[in-house]
Amino acid sequence: xxxDQFKAKYNYSGATTVxxxxxxxxxxxxxxxxxxxxxxxxxxxHEDAITASRxxxxxxxxxxxxxxxxxxxxGVPHHALENYLNKLLEEGFKVAICNQTETPEEAKKRGGYxxxxxxxxxxxxxxxxxxEESLLESREPNYLVSISMGTKEASISSVDLSTSxxxxxxxxxxxIVNEIARLSPKEILLSExxxxxxFASLIVSNLNMRISFQVDSFYAKNKCEKNILEFYKISSLxxxxxxxxxxxxAIGSIIEYIxxxxxxxxxxxxxxxxxxxxxxxxxxxxxxxxxEITTSQSGGIKGSLFDTIDSSVTKAGSRxxxxxxSAPLIEIDAINRRLSITKFFxxxxxxxxxxxSSLKKQxx
Amino acid sequence: xxxxxxxxxxxxxxxxxxxxxxxxxFVIKNGINVPKNIEDIISHLLGNKEIYNLVSDSIRDDxxxxxxxxxxxKHDYHPKISELYNLINNGQDSIEKLRNQYxxxxxxxTLKISNNNVLGLFIDITSRHAEKILDEKFIHRQTTxxxxxxxxxxxxxxxxxxxxxxxxxxxxxxxxxxxxCKNISDNRQTLLALANAxxxxxxxxxxxxxADEYDYSIPELSDDMRFEIIEGRHPVVEHALKKVxxxxxxxxxxxxxxxxxxxxxxxxxxGKSTYLRQNAIIAILAHIGSYVPAKKASIGVIDKIFxxxxxxxxxxxxxxxxxxxxxxxxxxxxxxxxxxxIILDEVGRGTSTYDxxxxxxxxxEHIHDKIRARCLFATHYHELTSMEEILPALVNYTxxxxxxxxxxxxxxxxxxxxxxxxYGVHVAKLAGLPKTVIKRASELLKKLEKDSNxxxxxxxxxxxxxxxxxxxxxxxxxxxxxxxxxxxxxxxTLTPKEALDALYKLxxx
Numbered sequence: 084x085x086x087d088q089f090k091a092k093y094n095y096s097g098a099t100t101v102x103x104x105x106x107x108x109x110x111x112x113x114x115x116x117x118x119x120x121x122x123x124x125x126x127x128x129h130e131d132a133i134t135a136s137r138x139x140x141x142x143x144x145x146x147x148x149x150x151x152x153x154x155x156x157x158g159v160p161h162h163a164l165e166n167y168l169n170k171l172l173e174e175g176f177k178v179a180i181c182n183q184t185e186t187p188e189e190a191k192k193r194g195g196y197x198x199x200x201x202x203x204x205x206x207x208x209x210x211x212x213x214x215e216e217s218l219l220e221s222r223e224p225n226y227l228v229s230i231s232m233g234t235k236e237a238s239i240s241s242v243d244l245s246t247s248x249x250x251x252x253x254x255x256x257x258x259i260v261n262e263i264a265r266l267s268p269k270e271i272l273l274s275e276x277x278x279x280x281x282f283a284s285l286i287v288s289n290l291n292m293r294i295s296f297q298v299d300s301f302y303a304k305n306k307c308e309k310n311i312l313e314f315y316k317i318s319s320l321x322x323x324x325x326x327x328x329x330x331x332x333a334i335g336s337i338i339e340y341i342x343x344x345x346x347x348x349x350x351x352x353x354x355x356x357x358x359x360x361x362x363x364x365x366x367x368x369x370x371x372x373x374x375e376i377t378t379s380q381s382g383g384i385k386g387s388l389f390d391t392i393d394s395s396v397t398k399a400g401s402r403x404x405x406x407x408x409s410a411p412l413i414e415i416d417a418i419n420r421r422l423s424i425t426k427f428f429x430x431x432x433x434x435x436x437x438x439x440s441s442l443k444k445q446x447x
Numbered sequence: 448x449x450x451x452x453x454x455x456x457x458x459x460x461x462x463x464x465x466x467x468x469x470x471x472x473f474v475i476k477n478g479i480n481v482p483k484n485i486e487d488i489i490s491h492l493l494g495n496k497e498i499y500n501l502v503s504d505s506i507r508d509d510x511x512x513x514x515x516x517x518x519x520x521k522h523d524y525h526p527k528i529s530e531l532y533n534l535i536n537n538g539q540d541s542i543e544k545l546r547n548q549y550x551x552x553x554x555x556x557t558l559k560i561s562n563n564n565v566l567g568l569f570i571d572i573t574s575r576h577a578e579k580i581l582d583e584k585f586i587h588r589q590t591t592x593x594x595x596x597x598x599x600x601x602x603x604x605x606x607x608x609x610x611x612x613x614x615x616x617x618x619x620x621x622x623x624x625x626x627x628c629k630n631i632s633d634n635r636q637t638l639l640a641l642a643n644a645x646x647x648x649x650x651x652x653x654x655x656x657x658a659d660e661y662d663y664s665i666p667e668l669s670d671d672m673r674f675e676i677i678e679g680r681h682p683v684v685e686h687a688l689k690k691v692x693x694x695x696x697x698x699x700x701x702x703x704x705x706x707x708x709x710x711x712x713x714x715x716x717x718g719k720s721t722y723l724r725q726n727a728i729i730a731i732l733a734h735i736g737s738y739v740p741a742k743k744a745s746i747g748v749i750d751k752i753f754x755x756x757x758x759x760x761x762x763x764x765x766x767x768x769x770x771x772x773x774x775x776x777x778x779x780x781x782x783x784x785x786x787x788x789i790i791l792d793e794v795g796r797g798t799s800t801y802d803x804x805x806x807x808x809x810x811x812e813h814i815h816d817k818i819r820a821r822c823l824f825a826t827h828y829h830e831l832t833s834m835e836e837i838l839p840a841l842v843n844y845t846x847x848x849x850x851x852x853x854x855x856x857x858x859x860x861x862x863x864x865x866x867x868x869x870y871g872v873h874v875a876k877l878a879g880l881p882k883t884v885i886k887r888a889s890e891l892l893k894k895l896e897k898d899s900n901x902x903x904x905x906x907x908x909x910x911x912x913x914x915x916x917x918x919x920x921x922x923x924x925x926x927x928x929x930x931x932x933x934x935x936x937x938x939x940t941l942t943p944k945e946a947l948d949a950l951y952k953l954x955x956x
Binding site: 353366373388395403411415418421422423428429431432434442 | 687727
């Protein structure tokens, strides 16, 4: 929608100052549900209000009730935001959080008694960019991935913002679906150019996942390279490692998406680890399902192999174990190195008890 | 970091403390020297003392989750903070001091200093004392029925100081807080390394803990093609059984180079599927660095694992079950190498017996001759057991069964040999089908088995299960019927619907 149409539709010229502010912000975040902080509430208006009241099961009311300019409205108390966010994210919505960036006193000082407090979208929350512990599935990683396509190979970058894990892997195009099955990401980015591709439809139909398609320029090499250099404040990509074009696009696009959603508070991520596809055991999606490695036939973690062997004390421990279990090693030295560590702890089981009880304290 | 709340900072402090505690635990239990690979992990546990001190000195232990309302920074961390809080807390004292001073000056013992939303702080006297207010510093604000209200410059100053102090302290605390966050953010590398080290410790302690708790043992990995599991168990099933205090029956598996394909026959419900999966799971656990649910496990490194179950019920994805099965089988044959482990459970079941046996047979040949991978193959096609004589590295195994007056007992034990029958009727009985149905089925089965020996064509064609594929008489008899029927069809005259009907009719023959 063009800005003029938008303004006409929502009667911009006749709106109050605060509603003008709302509409300006809403237009800039038109693809999101906008949660607009007003005092102790986050309010939604117009279509957003209708959608949210349905999804959240909260009462739909109206601003300026009884007048000709009734605006549909609903709201949630700010302290209960996380509960409601959860539901919206589950339904696959992107949610823009618009906060007050000054107190009413400050606003009055600045602009007189009629001043409207400044508001700013401080963050856009999507299923793959959650960091709130209360919104995360506690034992599994929360990956956001971006798939970048080359001619023979593809690259997949993956970020878990909750644990600051960032990696990129190059792999044959035929292995994309298996790798996605391994990561089981909460959000997948892909150029809309591949909307009709085989692997995209397999991801949707067989793995039952949603893909958020991006314009193809999102993956343009030059732009992606620039994103990376700026994000890490480095002068050359070689300080990350040897990267091919797809890898650059995969990393650059995911950084762009994080910046777009996290705004000023973009997290500082470590440089991406370049993973070698040939270092992990290949287990395809059917085999994972069949062996019930991380999900049982009934769909949840419960009853899976992961569930049985996970007695980790911390959530971070559980998530790392989940990663280990999803990607068994195939280099004998690397496997033996891990086994020797396990052996050390197995032989020092009293130490294990001590460590576990210390870690338990941290979790509470 | 910028988004972290005061509570997050406190938990960072606590984490650093715990890391130091764990480092101390190591010293207590193992002395100063630990193996190099352990040292690599725990070396990250120390080295965050500065951050610990910073948070500990600055952030109040009762700090709230939000940075909007102050009460974050410890008073003695910054002189201005304590000054402002003094002002806020001591405001009441100052008011009392002023009141006493004014009482003395005016001689009005009932003079009060009160507060309301309209006037803020004000001096309140009853009307009859009005003439006692002589000093010009008392500025008249309001007269009500029985009282007169004044203010003074001093009082106004005090009031605005108190209001400002509240605003000031909040913004000052915010400022100090964000500086602390910045400082911590600059040290995030070592903090991340610390968090990472704790997760790694948690994972390995978990491995050690479950090994100890569930009686797992250390696997031995090699670069050859071994796959030797002694007394292996399925961890998930075993875990579930433990809750009902039933013992899981352990089983061996030894896929050596000259016995690299195990062909497993046996009735349904006998535990075949569990057995197949447990071997794949043991392999996976070994490859992630965990101990495994077996008495002993020696495994040559596996590059890929494939596990397929035929005609799964959850595969309602539009393609026919059989088509899907064939697609998956074809991808296994294309992707696997001699270092792979292939597990096929009843593949080929989604089609007729002839097709099924033929497909299973040629798939096995391909795995045996071309791929040369280690493979477990479960089937109820007894016809396949004769492959043992043809393929040198293929061996027959079955699940042992105890028969007692027509009742059967599954012992869940994998033994060499092949099942002589499929025990379908027995399974039906266990499943609680009506007695009359079971009785009738037993009779029919006897008849079928007898008739099949006598080559009775009529019953053969409707009974597919225990039919002998290589009974040439039967096969040719049916082929005759088929070719007969096919020759009567003229594709040029059929509508699509008729063609489909014809296909169904052929299928029924």
